[in-house]
Amino acid sequence: MEMTRPGPVRWLHYAYGGRLPDRYREWVLHDATDRGWLARFALLVVAQTLPWLVAAFLVLVLLTPLSLGWALLAVGAALALSLFFTLTSADELTEARLVKHGFAPGTGKNRRRARHVSSW
Template identity: 40%
Template sequence: MQPDQEVPPRVRPGPLRWIAYAMGAGLPERHRTWVLYDTTTRTWVWRHVVRTFVQLAVPIALVLLLVPGAFWIRAMAALGGLILGMAFSLAYMTEAVENRVKKAGYAPGSAQAVRDLAGREREALDSERRRAAAAKRAVRYRDRRNR
């Protein structure tokens, strides 16, 4: 995006559209900037985990409700599926997120580039904050020594 271009507003999808998005559906063009935000904000990993739980809720519910047998066996099968599904989802988290961003119309690698830039900016701010705190401590130390 060029500096003279206006940034489109970030429009969050409604609950039903978000559930479809969590299940893997694409969103309309007006949600494009929200998808990039969703996949690059500081909480993007937790958002991915929540989307994964939404995806896994349907098969887990089906196992718990429809599979014959003792409930504890169904519960253990559901737990095993949940653990396996979460492990798979976390292993391919960045690829899944990049695919969501690509569906929204961004170039592949856009989410990682935005997260990297935000990380560098956070590091610069933290470094400046630590530098200022160290300077204040140095002044206090000098004042105490000069008394």
């Protein structure tokens, strides 16, 4: 089966937790299990948090006496914490995404484990 990659609008829908049509099923499996899946997951988290970080930055700069440097530091710390807490749960969050797209529970973990073992 040929893998169909979603366009930017569908990808954003996917990034914010939406379910893609079945024609993207193979791409979802690839996104969640193939080499670089954790880096792609981190980019997904950044895409999800970016609007909130921009809003927080604007509030800090426009409505508080904080300097630009402190506002950037606060937003950077928020991004770092967001990445830390989501990356520590990446396996489970990715598994939930796969189940949402019709895969059996454990598919992602099993596929990543099999790929890792075969690379040794």
